[in-house]
């Protein structure tokens with residue numbers, strides 16, 4: 113198969129590599145589309161050469177392992193980008209991303225979706241209707257948003273602040289409204305993101321260049337991942353408020369705890385999603401309950417992956433770019 117393989121200089125070069133061979137318990141998907149994630153942009157410089165990245169994929173079943181039941185060739189499926197054991201205490205709770213032996217697909221472990229074919233686990237793969245097409249790849253990033261919002265335990269009528277209006281922030285905004293938030297304010301320095309925030313359900317926007325964050329929110333969700341954002345969230349949340357941190361900050365980030373203590377606030381950190389959340393998103397997309405189209409601003413083929421990374425690193429006007437290997 114053809115795949116966009118990371119080379120020694122951290123660029124993506126299209127090469128012919130071995131097709132994945134399905135074990136008795138596996139499925140192989142022909143990749144329909146695979147989104148480029150903000151975390152891919154951050155991580156690809158640190159990944160070992162020779163790997164195939166891509167974790168936001170969907171595809172059509174082209175091989176069914178001999179022990180797999182309930183799947184047939186030709187079905188379109190959205191798949192969680194991980195292989196979990198299915199037996200440990202975390203798997204039994206649906207927390208498969210925390211499986212004791214998890215293999216994360218497309219982020220340094222097993223080969224991912226910037227390729228024509230990908231091997232997946234049927235236990236964490238869900239059928240979606242053909243009509244979804246390439247947009248079925250949005251199941252993964254929308255699941256990140258759902259999990260983040262679920263951890264915030266938003267009650268109907270609450271006021272929510274979303275710090276960061278990129279793809280994660282947009283998905284969080286969508287789900288926060290679905291959970292009944294009366295007000296969802298999105299803070300982002302990029303005018304394009306503020307201007308389009310209402311498409312995802314935002315009721316208001318804030319420009320950090322114009323002044324400090326508004327305050328008194330029941331829930332603040334941090335989707336940026338840069339130093340200073342957690343302290344800003346502590347300042348913006350109200351008494352007994354909740355903060356959920358989805359931003360992946362790789363630097364030390366000091367806070368002043370007294371500001372959190374005096375509000376008796378609760379802070380949680382979010383990563384990935386539960387199996388049942390991914391399944392719920394696949395069902396919501398299948399039924400048309402949520403519209404993934406506004407999340408996507410472009411598509412490229414495998415040969416375009418390297419250029420798409422360079423483009424995304426140089427601009428703030430794009431949202432999700434989908435890699436379509438068959439294009």
Ligand SMILES: [Zn+2]
Nearest residue numbers: 149150151168
């Ligand atoms: Zn991602």
Ligand SMILES: [Zn+2]
Nearest residue numbers: 197200203211
């Ligand atoms: Zn497990």
